[in-house]
Amino acid sequence: MSARSSIASPAASPRSRSATRSIAATWPIRSGVDPAAAYVALLTVVRDRIKPRHLSVAILGGSTNMIGTGFLETLFKAGMLGVADGVAVHPYRHLADNIDWEIAHLDATMRRYGTPIPIWATEFSDNYPTPDLAAPELVKFVTLMSASGVRRAYWYALIDQRFFRNMGLFTQSQATKPAAEAFTLLTTHMLPAGRAQRIDTGDRDVRLYRFGGDRWVVWGPSGTLRFDAGRIPSARNRPCPAPASRSVRIRSW
Secondary structure, eight states: OOOOEEEEOTTSOTTOOOOEEEEEOOOOOOTTOOHHHHHHHHHHHHHHHHTTTOTTOEEEEEEESSOOHHHHHHHHHTTGGGTOSEEEEOOOOSOOTTHHHHHHHHHHHHHTTSSOOOEEEEEEOOOOSSGGGHHHHHHHHHHHHHHTTOSEEEESOSBOOSSOTTSOSBOTTOOBOHHHHHHHHIIIIIGGGOOEEEEOOSOTTOEEEEETTTEEEEEOSEEEEEOOOSOOBOTTSOBOOOOTTOEEEEEOO
16 A cells, blocks of 8 residues: 655644544444444444553544545434544545535534534545646645645555556656645645635635745636735746736636
8 A cells, every 4th residue: 555645734733743543434234233323333442442542643533535524424423523533534536626615514514413523634636647737736635625724634645556657746666746846845835834824816716825924825717916926836846937027827727
């Protein structure tokens, strides 16, 4: 199995490290058993056995291969929010757009059953047609999840695999890929500045986000924004030509 690559929340200390245990919701096949109740009972056993000796271990429930709010709601009804430290989702998809809406819907659903627990994207990415397409989507994914309050996110995978040749940050020969350049930009320059915040431009087609006080991410189908910026990098952390007007023309990726 290929390793995942962690993109930690800026709210966490860069020195902090905590182990996780993600318990997949695989239903027992037995007549008369409430699968959601059985799953929450399993989480409870794991919590009671591990937490007293390893307080820093995070027990995650759900582990859906998407943001499956309808399915996860059955676990919330059964009491998972009072047992798990977080809910794990795997938002695999080609385009990052609208992931913020789905996360907000998941959070609102949790609130109907108790106090929401942190959302962890323990896997996300896509097997893109070409490596170049991964970099801008990685930036958009992380920006939207940061602005939505996701606790931690893990890009899958670290290294390309036989049947998933465009999911890794590196090739099997360990050559750097465009996604790795985007990963470096995010983890060294953007996320340390603070959690992303959406800025209203007055144009609903333009998505503008600010990390901290002076670092920005912008995308959209078209348009022009004026920036007083000293450096304008691409999603691959390559310098873009700085026009004399300090205006940035937006186009779709």
